[in-house]
Amino acid sequence: MKGEVTLSQRDTADHDRLVGWLENPSATRGIRFKLDDGSWQRRTYQELARRSLGAGAALADLGVRPGDVVPLVVPGGEDFVTQFFGVLAIGATPSVLPLPLALRAGEGYQTQLKAVTARIHPRHVVADPRYHDIVAESVARIGGGTEVVAPQYSDRVEDAPRARSDLAVLQFTSGSRGSPRGLRISMANMATNLRMIQNWIDPVGHGAVTWLPLYHDMGLVGGLLGALTLQVEHALMRPEQFIRDTPGWLAEYGRAPYTSMCMPNFGFERVLATVRADHLDGMDFSAVTGVISGAERIDPAVIARFAGLLAPHGFAVHALMPAYGLAEGTLAVTGVGKGDVPRLARVGGLERRLGEKLEVSEVVDLGTEPVAEPWNWQVSCGPPLAPARVEILDEDGAPQPEGVLGEIFVEGPSVAEGYVDAAPEDLARLNGGRLLTGDAGFMLDGELYVVGRLGDSVKINGQSVFVEDIEMELAASGIISRRHATVVAGVVRGEPKVLIVTERPLGDRLDDALSAVTSFTGAAGRAEVLNVKRGTIPLTSSRKPRRRSLWLAYLEGRLKERKDS
Known part of the structure; x- marks a missing residue:
């Protein structure tokens, strides 16, 4: 797990892309942080740089050395930014871990934290004081004498130790397909992806008001680092603050010229559920030029309604920029170009065989009026962002032409170095800048359309039925709420089965x-609805359902019908 100090010109440029702002921080631009009392506190980049170097000096005094991996259990805020860059400044590597509240704190959280720390055996963990006890108890179970420390700062900034590591971050996946795994994101991986994102979005002056969790790749790389390393005016709030006051979050864009938004489909649904037209009186959204949607299946009806809500206040539909990315790619892989109107493809029939051509009956531009039957429409996630290369492969690994369904394959310098303690099957999927994603999709006119997870689909009469399609129809028809229900599938005694798991009775x-x-x-397929107690559906750190864990619990008889249903 030790990083290596490197001195070549290319390594220096990669290091500077992420950490170089510490050497020449802006005294005029900065980041606003939302506080617990609802007010905002702004710090200039000059102030943040000094605090970051002070954090690094304090960590060095505690014994953190170049090449060490230092997990961070710190809420999004000033302490997070300064501890993250303080670790990097002294040549160590940060690893951002979920907070207890993100995983319904309890035995499940401790089990996950224990599993994560057992993989890296850190000598130090930086934890917010409110989480000290649960973190200390979890790491104590693995032995090794890990020290849990609170965010600390030293005054000796000028002579603080400085070093470089070739490892930018140890990023743990969200765990939607099993236990979280650590990804080695090198400085070269990170620098390449930041260039890809910055060239694609091109934030000028102002960045975003980001609320995404920073232990997730979309929140860390897309929500924070892409703007911070350019030193644009930025704002940071925590997910629970966004949930409590979604209209207040949106109002920040209506009152200031922030240019970018970045969130999964859930975020758009939250805006539509909580923001009324009168909340937007007097607001101007014309400065918003890049609204990134990704991380989960994109619902075309939801983003159309979002655009329609803001359109009377200066928002342009071509600001929507659906994208595809994943932690193994550092983050971004494809994205609709800035100023381009996203396209929708209507895929008719139920033919979903890998390696066979789909029935694309219509391609239209996304508008502000939702399409009928949104589950029959696929949203373009745009072309690959250079220098990434994307192909669609059949079950034998052969490249497929446009319009053919297959597994999404990614190759390029932003693809992660690999997993910690990689097994042979891991190396077969991620190695040497080449990645078999496990996601199904197709290319059309040079753009990628993502259909769903191969591991979450079930084959019926040779066709792949994707639970994302079913879930989208159920949600669009108002039968379920995706906050309280999910769909899983598999084979039971040789028979394909689709299971709707809901924490609210369907009546x-x-x-x-x-x-x-x-x-x-x-x-040919059986269907069943299982009404369970609230909190039964397991979630990843990024709030996505852990479908595989849910299906295994069903097979093992651990998924129980709620008695009062």
């Missing part, structure tokens, strides 16, 4: 739900 919509599933599976 008189039960038959509608079963009928919707049958429209995808036909008579």
